[in-house]
Amino acid sequence: MIFQRLQTFFTSVFHHYNKDGHTVFLKTAALVCFEALKLNGVKRSLCQGEYNCNPSLKIFFSSYRMPGSLPASCLATWPQDVGIIAMEIYFPSQYVDQAELEQFDGVSAGKYTVGLGQARMGFCSDREDINSLCLTVVQKLMERNCLSYDSVGRLEVGTETIIDKSKSVKTVIMQLFEDSGNTDVEGIDTTNACYGGTAALFNAVNWVESSSWDGRYALVVAGDIAVYATGSARPTGGAGAVAMLIGPNAPLAFDRGLRGTHMQHAYDFYKPDMVSEYPMVDGKLSIECYLSALDRCYAVYRNKIHAQWQREGLEKRFSLEDFGYIVFHSPYCKLVQKSLARLMLNDFLNHPNPNTETGCFSGLDAFREVKPEETYFDRDVEKAFMKASTDLFEKKTKSSLLVSNQNGNMYTPSVYGCLASVIAQCTPQQLAGQRIGVFSYGSGFAATLYSLRVTQDHTPDSGLDKLVSSLSDLKVRLDSRRKVSPANFTENLKLREETHHLASYIPQGSVEDLFPGTWYLTRVDDKYRREYARRPMDDDLPLEAGLINATAATEVHKLFTSDAQEMHINRMHVQAFGNRLNCCFVHNNFSVENLCIAYMYV
Secondary structure: OHHHHHHHHHHHHHHHHHHOOOOOOOOOHHHHHHHHOEEOOEEEEHHHOEEEOOOOOEEEOOOOOOOOOOOHHHHOOOOOOOEEEEEEEEOOOEEEEHHHHHHHHOOOOOOOOOOOOOOEEEOOOOOOOHHHHHHHHHHHHHHHOOOOHHHEEEEEEEOOOOOOOOOOHHHHHHHHHHHHOOOOOEOOEEOEOEOHHHHHHHHHHHHHOOOOOOOOEEEEEEEEEEOOOOOOOHHHOEEEEEEEEEEOOOOEEEEEEEEEEEEOOOOOEEOOOOOOOOOEEOHHHHHHHHHHHHHHHHHHHHHHHHHHHHHOOOOOOOOHHHOOEEEEOOOOHHHHHHHHHHHHHHHHHHOOOOOOOOOOOOOOHHHOOOOHHHOOOOHHHHHHHHHHOHHHHHHHOHHHHHHHHHHOOOOOOHHHHHHHHHHHOOOHHHHOOOEEEEEEEEOOOEEEEEEEEEOOOOOOOOHHHHHHHHOOOHHHHHHOOEEEOHHHHHHHHHHHHHHOOOOOEOOOOOOOOOOOOOEEEEEEOOOOOEEEEEOOOOOOOOOOOOOOOHHHHHHHHHHOHHHHHHOOOOHHHHHHHHHHHHHHHHHOOOOHHHHOOOOOOO
């Protein structure tokens, strides 16, 4: 059956391209895919023996190279516009309503919903752990973008959810790569509270821009399960994971040289108990550390961009207005709103002659001489600048809080859930050309403010258009979750407390309650080894349907052996082709665009 469908597809592709006047060298099925591949201006033309790439790059095909990698000749040009090409976000399929949790906990109405700015909080049953979250988000990103696993040369995970003091989450994710044969994948886990995902992201960008880069993508995963003991911190929990594909010619490119970082020692939030998921938290100190880091990162960033502008011959003062959007690490939404007000305070104090009669600084003259380090808990300053920054918040930051408000604090992926929220709620036209400020904070503490530049190209089928389209279902997915009672939520956390790090354990949570395509924990054996399976995408598919189908790839290889050998296409190339077809079968998506992508992306 698979080959009948295959034959039908290739016949349609042949007719499609003939009809449109294109020339297709149809020697083998794989070569149709190679010929048709169009992404980021790349056209692979194997029948001529070379890749025709963007501007100055000529890449000659060789059958003696690692899958997905590029020969040294392609690396002579510095990669341009390195950044985020694709994103995927995963959150649990169940949530507790914060207003109902207020009643259940016996606190005043509005304490969580108004005081913290939280509406819902996602949480995991014992069926999910950090490994399953990351497996899920990686496979969903690969499938949604029809990527082959041999196109990834670096994979790094940022997390503070540690379930093994030696074995990394990254090595667990490598299960997804097995059938592709790709084991040449650099990177490992990175940990420092909520900052680990950003550190992993910086490492990925640095790799692509370095002499170590072999032409393949980097994949960054940020994931955590944020849970707290009974008490005031519990409603600031959440769970989820974000995966980001990093490479050149990205729709969201990093502003080079524009990072403001601050790192310092503090015990504001830490996890010294190795057998508990719960942290030790000094709430007041944590807020002070967060805001002081924000002040200092902003000052460093401001100085760097000002120096950059001076080198370019521009004499202008940097302020919040130079960001089209600005997103923050979000422990809870109200802190984000206060953080934007805090940056306006910084602009006000840094301005040599602010106009306090009209404009955004109107009525703030009384605060001209305040010292930032004395205002972390000054209610008058906070109230005045939150009011003054209302319009800026609505314009530049409010849209970023969709996931945070509806799912809670995801720790390392929190700030990237905010970035995804902005992209999901904007059109490509609204985003094009904007500078997006990103503030990442991790307790202990480490923080960076950096910026992304959105490409100007918002045309249909552009990289930006594809990125926006891929996240456009975010709100629908959030709304499709199942609400559970606060009592059920509390029971789930109690179960996690009692079973955390148990050996010889079978999880009790329902598999049917998980989203289709979710990886979950099936058992922990007597040696603490964890085993996982994947909930089917639908009732007709086996649990492993999303994995690379090595058998199908081998059959395709046999089917076209003579032509493949003639064109110097090794088994790995044809296996990757089988992977691509399998991806399309899993999603029942047989569009010409998806099925014509058979090897890898550059």
